[in-house]
Amino acid sequence: MMRGSLAELEAVLAVSSRGGFRAAARELGVSSSSLSQQIAALETRMGVRLFNRSTRSVVLSAAGEQFVASVGPAMEAIRNAVEHVDEHRAEATGTLRINTSVGATRMILTPLILEYMQRNPQMAVEIVTEGALVDVNAKGFDAGIRIREAVPPDMIVVPIGDSVRPAIVGSVEYFRQHGKPQVPADLQNHECIRARMASGTLYRWEFEKRGESFTLDVPGKLTLDDSDLMLRAARDGAGLAYLNEWQVSDDVAAGRLEQVLADWTPPYPGLCLYYPGRRNIPAKLRRFVDLIKDVRHGSHGESPLQD
Incomplete structure (x- = not known):
């Protein structure tokens, strides 16, 4: 009678769900070659090919689709049983x-x-x-x-x-030289530290007051992609920074930074x-x-x- 180990069955399900050996191997914490060998051994014992492989893709064969449809729910039931038992252990590992x-x-x-x-x-x-x-x-x-x-x-x-509440901050020296913005439109006359997002786009500063919400593409010669660097630059008088209150609270309390336009920056989840x-x-x-x-x-x- 053909029998497959749980590791082999998990290997088939992982490759099926991830669409390839490399991603499945990362998920399971094994090498791609080891994963391929496990599945090849199972296919040999079963006498049927579960995956159609090419240099560009790995897809389930008709037999593989039927196999996964049957094995998947059973493996999920086994995982659930193991997790239920694991909850009763004295310590998690x-x-x-x-x-x-x-x-x-x-x-x-x-x-x-x-x-x-x-x-x-x-x-x-x-x-x-x-x-x-x-x-x-x-x-x-x-x-x-x-x-x-x-x-x-x-x-x-x-x-x-x-x-979380945003905070627009600048140094005391910066405000001494340039004054403080009273409304968001005033930022067009200020030096702002712009933020480059992970997607590559520039962050548009967000504002809201009495139901009016909008964003601004603020001006500024300095663009950074790290909030700590933005905070440091604001401390050093490079311009205004749009950060979170929790990031700037110590500097504001110590008088190193001052917050402006607080009534235009409401909290968000x-x-x-x-x-x-x-x-x-x-x-x-x-x-x-x-x-x-x-x-x-x-x-x-x-x-x-x-x-």
Whole structure:
């Protein structure tokens, strides 16, 4: 009787869902050659080709489509059974992989990531920071963390912090020389530090007041793609920067920077964790979700993620 190992079945499903050996190998944490050998061994024992391979593509054969349609639900049931058992373990183990941005990492590192590792000493955490949004499922991440408006619509969403408020700031010396803008239109007469987005486009500053909302392509000779550099440049008097209040609060409190146009920069939904919808999520991710809820609900005092 033909029997295939669970690893071989997972290999077939991964290659099918990812559309190739390289992406599937990254997801499973094995080499492409090892993955190819597993599937070839299974095909040999079954006496049928599951994939039609070419130099440009890997697609399921007719037999492969039928096989995946039958095996997929069974493997999902096995994964769910394992995850249910895993929830009863005293300690979580493995690696929690999260994709996020540099700015978000600064916000969550101490209250969430380091706290998670302290609560789960057998767990490792890998944070990958990217400016551009990626498909967390296809790239082998357990979850992503972004502002709410950037999250794909088909994801499960867990709010992390409260709303985020933008802040337009400049140095005391800059305002002494150039004065302060009273309305957004005044920015056309100011030196603004422009932001280059991960997509390559320039960020248009966003404003809203009494139901009126609009964006401005502000003028400026300095363009940067990192918020820390923008903050440093604003401190040094290079111009006005459009950042988040949490980034500039210490400088404003210390008098190094002053905020302007605050009544034109209302808050927007803050960070959230997101992950693909499924019947049961892995125990390692579930524990991270539980920690987020603990912090938000102030089970250890006032939430450090609030504005």
